[in-house]
Amino acid sequence: xxxxxxxxxxxxxxxxxxxxxxxxxxxxxxxxxxxxxxxxxxxxxxxxxxxxxxxxxxxxxxxxxxxxxxxxxxxxxxxxxxxxxxxxxxxxxxxxxxxxxxxxxxxxxxxxxxxxxxxxxxxxxxxxxxxxxxxxxxxxxxxxxxxxxxxxxxxxxxxxxxxxxxxxxxxxxxxxxxxxxxxxxxxxxxxxxxxxxxxxxxxxxxxxxxxxxxxxxxxxxxxxxxxxxxxxxxxxxxxxxxxxxxxxxxxxxxxxxxxxxxxxx
Numbered sequence: 001x002x003x004x005x006x007x008x009x010x011x012x013x014x015x016x017x018x019x020x021x022x023x024x025x026x027x028x029x030x031x032x033x034x035x036x037x038x039x040x041x042x043x044x045x046x047x048x049x050x051x052x053x054x055x056x057x058x059x060x061x062x063x064x065x066x067x068x069x070x071x072x073x074x075x076x077x078x079x080x081x082x083x084x085x086x087x088x089x090x091x092x093x094x095x096x097x098x099x100x101x102x103x104x105x106x107x108x109x110x111x112x113x114x115x116x117x118x119x120x121x122x123x124x125x126x127x128x129x130x131x132x133x134x135x136x137x138x139x140x141x142x143x144x145x146x147x148x149x150x151x152x153x154x155x156x157x158x159x160x161x162x163x164x165x166x167x168x169x170x171x172x173x174x175x176x177x178x179x180x181x182x183x184x185x186x187x188x189x190x191x192x193x194x195x196x197x198x199x200x201x202x203x204x205x206x207x208x209x210x211x212x213x214x215x216x217x218x219x220x221x222x223x224x225x226x227x228x229x230x231x232x233x234x235x236x237x238x239x240x241x242x243x244x245x246x247x248x249x250x251x252x253x254x255x256x257x258x259x260x261x262x263x264x265x
Contacts, residue, residue: 100233124166129223150207
């Protein structure tokens with residue numbers, strides 16, 4: 001046996017003893033004592049995230065950004081346009097999911113977001129505006145993958161009934177369950193939901209220190225609520241936004257106003 005192999009054997013025998021020296025064993029140990037168990041994972045809700053065919057690349061990147069921030073999500077392939085939205089309830093049952101986040105694209109430029117509690121409801125339909133992905137923003141904030149977020153809501157969420165319902169749905173979907181197997185056991189970023197101009201503004205910040213210093217991570221987007229349904233992707237309309245203007249109608253009005261200006265000249 002060479003000197004090199006002797007040294008290697010000696011180092012291997014010394015290494016475990018050094019590791020054991022750092023551990024402090026209890027002074028008394030009983031034979032019938034059970035092993036310490038891991039913390040119980042009670043809240044086992046999962047969010048199924050999927051999109052319909054017709055979303056563009058920016059909308060797809062936004063969906064991927066949200067998937068990275070949600071360790072409790074379950075991915076699903078794109079849904080065909082021919083299928084009705086009620087089929088998603090059956091997909092959730094097969095995936096063992098209780099919440100749904102559906103990105104619905106139209107005309108390759110408009111993005112709608114469905115947040116639903118499957119299969120009983122309620123469900124909320126939003127128009128997604130002012131989308132900025134993480135790759136576009138290139139901000140300095142950062143967080144560990146799988147870490148749990150703090151949820152910060154504007155006080156205006158408790159003023160009206162439909163905002164209270166939105167707050168509960170957003171909390172159940174974006175909040176990572178405690179002791180989830182894919183999550184980290186600490187908080188290092190915060191989601192901020194603010195109500196401004198009858199819309200819900202989303203921001204994601206990294207927590208730098210305990211004194212409240214933060215740095216934005218991304219993505220950014222604005223949710224314009226359209227309608228709240230009593231069921232999952234349907235049912236009785238509990239609330240409807242009277243100030244909502246569809247993107248198609250808005251673009252048509254801009255064209256008409258531009259045409260009228262040209263006629264006046």
